[in-house]
Amino acid sequence: MMLALALVVASCSTDVDLYAEPKDIPIVYGVLNSDADTNFIKITHALYASDDPLQTALNPAESNYPGKLDVRLTEYINGDSVRQIILDTITLHNKPSGYFYAPDQKMYYTTEPLGHNTANELYGYRLTVVLPNRVLSAYTDMVGSSAFRIQSLGVNFSPEYFGVSQSFLFHPAVNASIYDFDLAFTFKEQRTPDSDSIQRTMKWHIGTYYEQDLVHHVVHDMYNFKYRPENFWYHLEEFIGGDTCIQGLTRMLSDQAALVIITAGSRTLQDYMLYSNVVSQEHPSDYAFSNIEGAIGVFASKMTRSQHVGLGGTTMPRLIADPRWGFKFSGGVDP
Numbered sequence: 001m002m003l004a005l006a007l008v009v010a011s012c013s014t015d016v017d018l019y020a021e022p023k024d025i026p027i028v029y030g031v032l033n034s035d036a037d038t039n040f041i042k043i044t045h046a047l048y049a050s051d052d053p054l055q056t057a058l059n060p061a062e063s064n065y066p067g068k069l070d071v072r073l074t075e076y077i078n079g080d081s082v083r084q085i086i087l088d089t090i091t092l093h094n095k096p097s098g099y100f101y102a103p104d105q106k107m108y109y110t111t112e113p114l115g116h117n118t119a120n121e122l123y124g125y126r127l128t129v130v131l132p133n134r135v136l137s138a139y140t141d142m143v144g145s146s147a148f149r150i151q152s153l154g155v156n157f158s159p160e161y162f163g164v165s166q167s168f169l170f171h172p173a174v175n176a177s178i179y180d181f182d183l184a185f186t187f188k189e190q191r192t193p194d195s196d197s198i199q200r201t202m203k204w205h206i207g208t209y210y211e212q213d214l215v216h217h218v219v220h221d222m223y224n225f226k227y228r229p230e231n232f233w234y235h236l237e238e239f240i241g242g243d244t245c246i247q248g249l250t251r252m253l254s255d256q257a258a259l260v261i262i263t264a265g266s267r268t269l270q271d272y273m274l275y276s277n278v279v280s281q282e283h284p285s286d287y288a289f290s291n292i293e294g295a296i297g298v299f300a301s302k303m304t305r306s307q308h309v310g311l312g313g314t315t316m317p318r319l320i321a322d323p324r325w326g327f328k329f330s331g332g333v334d335p
Contacts, residue, residue, distance in 0.1 A: 024045060024133070025295075026043065026129070026136060026292075026296070027295060027296050028042070028043050028295050028299060029298060030298070031269060031298070031301060031302050032114060032142065032299075033303060034123070034144070034303065036114075038109055038110070039109065040108065040109045041071060041108040041109070041127065042105075042107055042108075043108060045064070064106050065131070069130060070129070070130035071086075071087040071128070071129050072085060072127075072128050073085040073125045074126040075115060075123065077115065077123055078121060078122055085110050086110075087108040088108070088109060091104050091105065091106055091107070092107055093105075116142075117145035122174070124139060125142070125301075126138070127139070137293045137294065138292045138297075139299070140299050141266065142174075142175065143301045144302075144303030145174050147173075148170075148171060148173035148176075148303060149170065150170045150171075150260060150262065150305055151170055152168045152170070153310060154310035154312040155232075155309055155310075155312060155315075157233065158229060158314040158315055161313070162229055162230040165228055167226060168181075168226075169219060169223070170224075170262055171223075172211070172264075173303055176211055176265065177210065177212075177265065178267075178273070179209045179210075179223075180205070180207075180265070181209065181227075182203060184203050184258070185204065186199060186254075187253050187327070189249065189251050190249065190251075190252070192249075193250075204232065204235045206231075207225065207226075207227070209225050240325060249326045250326050252329075253320070253327055253330060254330055255331065256308035256309060256310055256311075257311065258309050259308050260307055261305075262305050265300065266301045268291050268299070269298065272291075275289040
């Protein structure tokens with residue numbers, strides 16, 4: 001997802017004086033998804049160093065709590081506590097390098113299936129983290145249900161609609177406050193007639209929309225988000241290099257080369273994305289949004305729906321007709 005992050009001087013209250021213990025400012029990040037096979041929670045210290053903080057950030061010993069903490073989820077159905085899930089630890093080995101330590105990353109996780117909202121049962125989870133000197137706590141309602149699904153069967157990027165926003169319909173998600181819309185455009189590329197083809201995917205973040213805005217544009221109990229057809233061509237030209245098509249190169253398209261992806265997020269996730277992405281070692285609570293009691297961070301939920309859709313109108317003919325790009329129609333669903 002590419003939800004925009006904005007730095008705003010704001011903070012939800014916590015129950016701990018963060019200034020008193022500058023070397024022990026807990027940071028928790030967890031976004032639950034009932035459709036996921038595995039759900040992860042990241043628990044670290046805030047970075048504090050008298051020398052170079054960037055060097056400290058590259059040292060996992062300065063970020064991780066030693067050993068294994070008592071981390072658990074309490075499951076609620078319609079407000080009633082029904083079970084507890086104990087999280088285990090795992091080390092992920094594929095984190096890209098950057099400001100913080102990599103490639104290994106310590107995470108807390110569970111493979112227990114999380115509750116899926118229905119018409120009669122709404123699920124929520126309370127996270128509890130027991131530290132040596134305090135207990136952290138946070139709660140989230142779960143987003144989505146089986147009713148959250150895509151309705152439209154195609155997208156239309158025809159040139160005759162340039163300058164006119166097009167609509168895409170979907171059924172909304174329970175407890176969702178923010179939606180991310182993305183499109184993945186996939187084709188196979190063959191550099192020479194006797195070479196193997198490779199699959200390439202252009203990813204286009206169409207936009208982020210709020211529930212409070214979408215609710216004013218309901219069509220038969222469905223929401224619709226708008227996209228501009230000309231933006232597809234702009235991103236595609238940038239992705240494949242415009243008119244720099246290599247001699248003999250062929251790009252093969254299927255019937256449903258486009259995949260629409262809609263991610264619904266909770267109100268807490270919306271607030272986190274809007275109001276905080278920085279922890280300041282001088283005044284951490286001034287800059288960090290948090291819904292974690294006793295820590296900085298976020299505990300929220302999301303759900304994602306995706307569907308292959310057709311290329312409507314004159315989109316496919318235009319792709320094939322432009323000799324610069326070398327597109328050909330291969331038929332079927334998989335290019």
